[in-house]
Structure formats: structure tokens, C-alpha cells
Amino acid sequence: YIFYTDWMWTSFVVFSISQSTMLAVGAIYYMLFTGVPGTATYYATIMTIYTWVAKGAWFALGYPYDFIVVPVWIPSAMLLDLTYCATRRNKHAAIIIGGTLVGLSFPLFNMVNLLLVRDPLEVAFKYPRPTLPAYMTPIEPQVGKFYNSP
Numbered sequence: 001y002i003f004y005t006d007w008m009w010t011s012f013v014v015f016s017i018s019q020s021t022m023l024a025v026g027a028i029y030y031m032l033f034t035g036v037p038g039t040a041t042y043y044a045t046i047m048t049i050y051t052w053v054a055k056g057a058w059f060a061l062g063y064p065y066d067f068i069v070v071p072v073w074i075p076s077a078m079l080l081d082l083t084y085c086a087t088r089r090n091k092h093a094a095i096i097i098g099g100t101l102v103g104l105s106f107p108l109f110n111m112v113n114l115l116l117v118r119d120p121l122e123v124a125f126k127y128p129r130p131t132l133p134a135y136m137t138p139i140e141p142q143v144g145k146f147y148n149s150p
Helices: 002-006 008-034 039-060 074-086 091-115 120-126
Strands: none
Touching: 008 039, 008 074, 008 091, 039 074, 074 091
16 A cells, blocks of 8 residues: 555556456456356456455454555456457457457556545555664665765
8 A cells, every 4th residue: 555655656557557467368368268258257256355355354454444455357357258258259359359458448447446545645644664674774875965075
């Protein structure tokens, strides 16, 4: 969570790319080898439930409820399933069109989801990072310190 508030745009992009790739590659792999329509939605539902469990575990440890944000996989997976059904005879079309739909829709659904998070900065200040040990503490650069000295 603190990673998200400190590096908001970067982490949004990284998470969007990694999670949409995980969904598209995993679901298409299963659909093409099993031939079962609806596999992507099933796959996304399992990932969603898994994240709910993680969210509950962090909440039980005393963190705020929105400390873990559950990604919105299911609508993108449904688009992938619809694409698979529409392109059943052409597996390459399923991969290209379905992957593109997931890659474009997943960040949009999650952007709406992240806008609903309760004041990220307030939570970041309330739950600061743990203190680093001395050997991990960054040393500030001494640039220009002796610029005017003789």
C-alpha cells in the first residue's frame, strides 16, 4: 500500500501490465488446451477470492480494510471468454483480440477501483514504513557542501 502511495503512477503501470498479462496468458493457456469456455472467468474468480483472503489476513493484523486493494479481474476475464467464444475456430485471433481487450480494459477497471480508496496519503501517514536498520539507512549526498570553502 505504501508502495502504491509513494510510487502511484509507476506501481499502477507495473501492476496493470503484470496482472493483465498473468490473467491473459494463464486463462488463454487453459482455454486453448482444455477447450472449455468460461475458463478465464473461473480463473479470475479464483484470483479474486485469493486476494480477499489476503485482504482479510492483513485486516486481522490491524491494518485498515483498504490496505489491500482487490484488483478487478472478472470483467476483463469475461471479455476474454466472449472473445474466445467468438473466435473459436481461430486460436491466434483469440490470443491477439482477447489479450488486447484484457490489456486495455484491466487498467480502466482498476483505475475506477483505486479512485474509491479512502485518502491514501492519510493512511500512508497513519501506517508509516518500519524503521530501517542502521546499515540500510540511506546517506544523503553531500553535493555542494564545500563549494565556497577555501
